Amino acid sequence: MPTTRGQNLIGQVIGSYILEKPLGYGGSSAVFLAQNRLTSEKVAVKVFLPRSTMDKQAQKNFYQRFLREAEATSELDHPNILTIYSYGQYNGLPYIVMPYMTGGTLSEYVTRYGPLSLSQAQRYLEQIASALDYAHENGRVHCDVKPANILLDSNDQVVLSDFGIVQLMRPDGQSAEPSMKSSETLMGTPDYISPEQALGETLDGRSDVYSLGVTLFFLLAGRPPFQADSSITIALMHVHDTPPPLSTFCSDFTPQIDRVIAKALSKWPEDRYQTAGMFSTAFAEAVANVDNYVLTDSEAKIKAMASSGGAKKAKAPFKPTAQGKPIWKNSNKFWRIALPLLLLLAIIIGSTLSVYFVNKFTNTNHEAKSIPPSSQIDYLKYSDAWPVDNVIYFFQNGQYHIKNKSPDVATAFYSSENNLFANFSLTITTTEVHGTFDSGDFYGIIFRSSTNQNNYYFFEIDTCCSAGQYAFLYYHGQPKQTAGWERLEDGPLAPPSSNLSQTNVIRVVAKGNSFEFFVNGKPVGKTITDHSGGALLSGEIGLGVEEQNTEVAFSQLHIVRQ
Numbered sequence: 001m002p003t004t005r006g007q008n009l010i011g012q013v014i015g016s017y018i019l020e021k022p023l024g025y026g027g028s029s030a031v032f033l034a035q036n037r038l039t040s041e042k043v044a045v046k047v048f049l050p051r052s053t054m055d056k057q058a059q060k061n062f063y064q065r066f067l068r069e070a071e072a073t074s075e076l077d078h079p080n081i082l083t084i085y086s087y088g089q090y091n092g093l094p095y096i097v098m099p100y101m102t103g104g105t106l107s108e109y110v111t112r113y114g115p116l117s118l119s120q121a122q123r124y125l126e127q128i129a130s131a132l133d134y135a136h137e138n139g140r141v142h143c144d145v146k147p148a149n150i151l152l153d154s155n156d157q158v159v160l161s162d163f164g165i166v167q168l169m170r171p172d173g174q175s176a177e178p179s180m181k182s183s184e185t186l187m188g189t190p191d192y193i194s195p196e197q198a199l200g201e202t203l204d205g206r207s208d209v210y211s212l213g214v215t216l217f218f219l220l221a222g223r224p225p226f227q228a229d230s231s232i233t234i235a236l237m238h239v240h241d242t243p244p245p246l247s248t249f250c251s252d253f254t255p256q257i258d259r260v261i262a263k264a265l266s267k268w269p270e271d272r273y274q275t276a277g278m279f280s281t282a283f284a285e286a287v288a289n290v291d292n293y294v295l296t297d298s299e300a301k302i303k304a305m306a307s308s309g310g311a312k313k314a315k316a317p318f319k320p321t322a323q324g325k326p327i328w329k330n331s332n333k334f335w336r337i338a339l340p341l342l343l344l345l346a347i348i349i350g351s352t353l354s355v356y357f358v359n360k361f362t363n364t365n366h367e368a369k370s371i372p373p374s375s376q377i378d379y380l381k382y383s384d385a386w387p388v389d390n391v392i393y394f395f396q397n398g399q400y401h402i403k404n405k406s407p408d409v410a411t412a413f414y415s416s417e418n419n420l421f422a423n424f425s426l427t428i429t430t431t432e433v434h435g436t437f438d439s440g441d442f443y444g445i446i447f448r449s450s451t452n453q454n455n456y457y458f459f460e461i462d463t464c465c466s467a468g469q470y471a472f473l474y475y476h477g478q479p480k481q482t483a484g485w486e487r488l489e490d491g492p493l494a495p496p497s498s499n500l501s502q503t504n505v506i507r508v509v510a511k512g513n514s515f516e517f518f519v520n521g522k523p524v525g526k527t528i529t530d531h532s533g534g535a536l537l538s539g540e541i542g543l544g545v546e547e548q549n550t551e552v553a554f555s556q557l558h559i560v561r562q
Contacts, residue, residue: 254289
């Protein structure tokens with residue numbers, strides 16, 4: 001962004017304040033350091049500065065948002081909400097006068113000094129939660145809670161700022177501004193947006209609780225839970241994907257802390273903490289229990305996997321960067337998802353790309369053909385039953401490719417009316433097209449997945465060395481309290497004389513809670529039985545590729561139901 005924007009205002013007197021220098025820029029405004037001419041007090045002055053490329057309607061919308069921020073914040077009186085000293089107009093440009101916060105934003109602080117300690121994060125969370133509960137009690141939803149809108153003062157206290165897209169609620173908790181459902185509620189920052197805000201749903205305070213959960217994740221991990229190349233993809237990930245546990249990034253984070261964050265980031269508002277204060281209290285309790293937390297047997301097993309130095313390191317419990325199916329509960333998803341997404345895409349990148357993207361998304365998820373089960377059918381020949389985006393998922397030369405662009409596990413699920421499998425024999429041909437060809441290039445078949453992809457089995461192989469390796473895992477995601485990967489079995493893939501190549505045929509035989517695996521016609525290990533009590537007995541199938549920059553081509557997927 002050009003730093004010269006608004007330079008002509010330096011030295012100008014706005015109200016009782018002389019503008020001294022710019023502190024930062026927003027999409028339609030600039031914040032200046034200013035000094036009170038009478039008291040020499042330093043303040044921050046936010047001035048509406050429309051870009052020359054804005055049309056009249058866009059200027060009007062941002063102008064109204066600017067005034068809404070001033071009006072909404074001036075009516076709130078809380079020690080952790082940024083005070084508005086005054087507001088008005090200067091030569092037709094509206095402005096807001098606020099305290100000057102010397103500590104900058106929490107986003108800047110984490111960027112400069114790294115993630116916060118648990119005690120720091122807990123202290124700041126308590127303050128912002130108090131501010132949000134106060135705002136909600138006074139009928140306001142912030143709609144844009146994020147680290148860049150949380151400011152630090154010289155006393156290490158934080159305040160919440162930027163109520164520019166605040167939404168009003170009636171006393172019964174419902175929105176008092178139904179007209180905002182279209183564009184205003186979609187203006188939140190994609191990195192921190194709640195699923196219902198991304199979909200254009202009616203909002204209440206629980207939307208802010210979700211954004212506060214994402215904010216806490218950033219403060220502790222140094223990054224938000226979802227990362228992608230486009231704002232559109234990130235917004236969709238908030239709707240569909242399960243965030244990685246914080247313990248992925250630091251072993252000091254206990255499963256109790258993971259559960260607190262997971263509850264705050266539940267996809268459905270009723271599954272979250274119902275107030276920000278409840279979230280803060282639960283997190284404070286989890287932090288207080290860190291030193292005395294005793295792992296359950298299951299938690300200890302998962303943690304041991306993460307720290308083991310075996311042939312294959314334990315998988316980071318990430319969910320995929322994109323999914324083949326949504327997890328929203330409504331069966332009639334078209335208008336609930338497609339229409340709000342059209343609005344979101346139009347706001348972010350323009351109507352042309354939005355129509356293309358939504359059509360692609362809709363075709364992938366809602367118009368997949370019903371394919372009859374048959375040993376003669378290649379399930380990969382039905383392209384509209386698999387996600388396709390021409391970057392991560394695409395068909396080429398009759399094969400279905402997954403090109404993992406992230407450090408997570410990229411998965412694709414078969415989407416059809418006839419996609420639930422219980423007992424079956426499955427074969428698939430795999431070819432590793434690109435990768436490091438080391439001990440991390442695992443790929444394979446997912447099966448018996450729950451329809452929301454929160455729980456599934458994953459059999460994967462890595463053929464980098466003379467013997468190769470295999471792993472059979474059970475993914476426990478939400479709503480299970482302890483999310484993560486459970487390793488059911490692993491070991492060498494075959495004797496060194498097997499001459500493994502980049503192309504291999506995988507076969508899975510599933511009967512009840514027992515499983516057999518074959519690679520290139522040879523059995524892998526012994527029959528494995530899941531005695532956990534939570535064995536998956538039926539579900540969907542999918543494909544998975546581990547490790548960033550690994551590309552695998554899949555073909556000839558045949559399934560025979562038993």
